[in-house]
Amino acid sequence: MPELPEVETVVRTLNKTIKNKVIKEMNFFYKKILQNTTEQTIKRTLENQKIEKISRKSKFIIFEFNEYVMISHLRMEGKWFYYPNLETIPSKHTEVQIIFEDNTQLMYFDTRKFGTIHLFKQDEYEHVDLIAKLGPEAISKNWTAKNLYDKLQKKKTAVKTVLLDQTIIAGLGNIYVNEVLFECKILPTRPANEISIEECQNIINNSQIILQKAIEYGGTTVKSFQSSEDNKGGYQQFLKVHFNEKKPCKNCGNSVTKMFVNGRGTYICVVCQK
DNA sequence: CAGCATACCTGACCGC
DNA sequence: TGCGGTCAGGTATGCT
Numbered sequence: 001m002p003e004l005p006e007v008e009t010v011v012r013t014l015n016k017t018i019k020n021k022v023i024k025e026m027n028f029f030y031k032k033i034l035q036n037t038t039e040q041t042i043k044r045t046l047e048n049q050k051i052e053k054i055s056r057k058s059k060f061i062i063f064e065f066n067e068y069v070m071i072s073h074l075r076m077e078g079k080w081f082y083y084p085n086l087e088t089i090p091s092k093h094t095e096v097q098i099i100f101e102d103n104t105q106l107m108y109f110d111t112r113k114f115g116t117i118h119l120f121k122q123d124e125y126e127h128v129d130l131i132a133k134l135g136p137e138a139i140s141k142n143w144t145a146k147n148l149y150d151k152l153q154k155k156k157t158a159v160k161t162v163l164l165d166q167t168i169i170a171g172l173g174n175i176y177v178n179e180v181l182f183e184c185k186i187l188p189t190r191p192a193n194e195i196s197i198e199e200c201q202n203i204i205n206n207s208q209i210i211l212q213k214a215i216e217y218g219g220t221t222v223k224s225f226q227s228s229e230d231n232k233g234g235y236q237q238f239l240k241v242h243f244n245e246k247k248p249c250k251n252c253g254n255s256v257t258k259m260f261v262n263g264r265g266t267y268i269c270v271v272c273q274k
Numbered sequence: 275c276a277g278c279a280t281a282c283c284t285g286a287c288c289g290c
Numbered sequence: 291t292g293c294g295g296t297c298a299g300g301t302a303t304g305c306t
Contacts, residue, residue: 262278
């Protein structure tokens with residue numbers, strides 16, 4: 001499901017619904033979701049503990065407890081839904097059920113089973129590769145044109161592929177990178193080392209504008225993205241090229257083309273993007 | 275190390 | 291109706 005705006009939306013929703021709740025019981029129906037721990041260990045560690053807050057690092061959701069953090073990555077289709085009572089019971093694609101002391105609950109669903117959960121000590125997680133290797137956040141002020149330019153200079157692959165590399169820049173995914181490159185009038189297939197410093201500045205500016213706006217609208221609902229069961233994203237209406245194959249380009253009216261770059265669906269206007 | 279292919283999974287959709 | 295192929299918001303791993 002999620003790129004940075006969708007994950008941010010989920011985190012905001014979770015802070016409204018489950019912050020300060022104490023876990024009574026955790027159930028894992030798909031145990032392979034646990035990457036660096038076991039069902040027995042995570043239950044022993046987190047049951048009876050309070051979720052102090054939920055934060056985000058790039059596309060990772062961080063459930064913060066007193067001494068530990070549980071880190072969830074939704075990958076393509078993961079969803080955390082809150083239910084105010086116990087009437088909803090786990091179903092076919094429920095992988096995790098967290099029941100709180102007040103008999104409310106949180107469930108994790110993931111049809112494709114790509115999502116992951118890690119358990120770390122609170123004071124160690126920022127230093128593990130998973131988190132430490134991430135590049136600057138696409139919406140942070142620390143991301144400068146010079147910084148991006150220097151990184152792109154070292155790569156000969158398609159600029160789109162490099163922008164999707166989370167160790168270069170964290171938070172862009174396939175939808176928004178397509179939108180950003182369209183807005184910048186840059187062909188996704190251009191070799192990264194041929195992107196000028198002015199174009200780097202343009203990529204940064206447009207990434208920040210697009211991601212911020214997507215956050216305001218609660219993300220983009222593709223198929224089933226929802227931050228909660230009754231809350232769908234609203235950014236789809238602003239997509240200019242993604243999902244717009246054969247529709248007229250919003251700038252010039254030429255038909256939007258779909259192609260593949262490094263195996264990912266890529267939407268462009270061949271007239272506007274150079 | 276760079277760059278590319280493949281693996282991880284399931285379901286929806288399309289053409290025959 | 292069924293079958294086979296393709297595609298989907300992501301990332302880790304392994305090959306050349």
